[in-house]
Amino acid sequence: MQIGPGAEPMGAIPKGGQMPRKKVIEELRLKRFYEEGVRKLARPRNSIIKMHQLLAVRHARHEDTLETFRARREITRKQDALDQALHAQLVENFEQMQREDFRVELALVERAQRMKDLRRVRATHDMKSGIDSFERNARRIGVEFEKGEGLR
Numbered sequence: 001m002q003i004g005p006g007a008e009p010m011g012a013i014p015k016g017g018q019m020p021r022k023k024v025i026e027e028l029r030l031k032r033f034y035e036e037g038v039r040k041l042a043r044p045r046n047s048i049i050k051m052h053q054l055l056a057v058r059h060a061r062h063e064d065t066l067e068t069f070r071a072r073r074e075i076t077r078k079q080d081a082l083d084q085a086l087h088a089q090l091v092e093n094f095e096q097m098q099r100e101d102f103r104v105e106l107a108l109v110e111r112a113q114r115m116k117d118l119r120r121v122r123a124t125h126d127m128k129s130g131i132d133s134f135e136r137n138a139r140r141i142g143v144e145f146e147k148g149e150g151l152r
Contacts, residue, residue, distance in 0.1 A: 019027075
């Protein structure tokens, strides 16, 4: 007796009409083995279908995960570009502030030097005019001294 596609089904009546009694008993006894064989043949086919379904689900999940990673990578790339642009702007602003600070500091140093020079010029002028005034007053009151000599 064959099991599988193209096999004669259990309990099929031969062309001659009636089945012999021994044959009927044998077929009834073997029917459960026949059905078990049919189930065993169907099992691998069902498991292959289930395996293909599981693989399809896994593949879909994998594609979803890859798409999520791609989206995250794109978001991260855009954020990195924004961060780099912001950093470049902040560095430029910092350098501009430093240049401005140095310019102000240089202006303050130059102003201090000019004030110092102006005080020195005024002091020199005051000193010369003070000496000239002193000599004029000394001559007016009648004190005589020679050049290079001081008062005695």
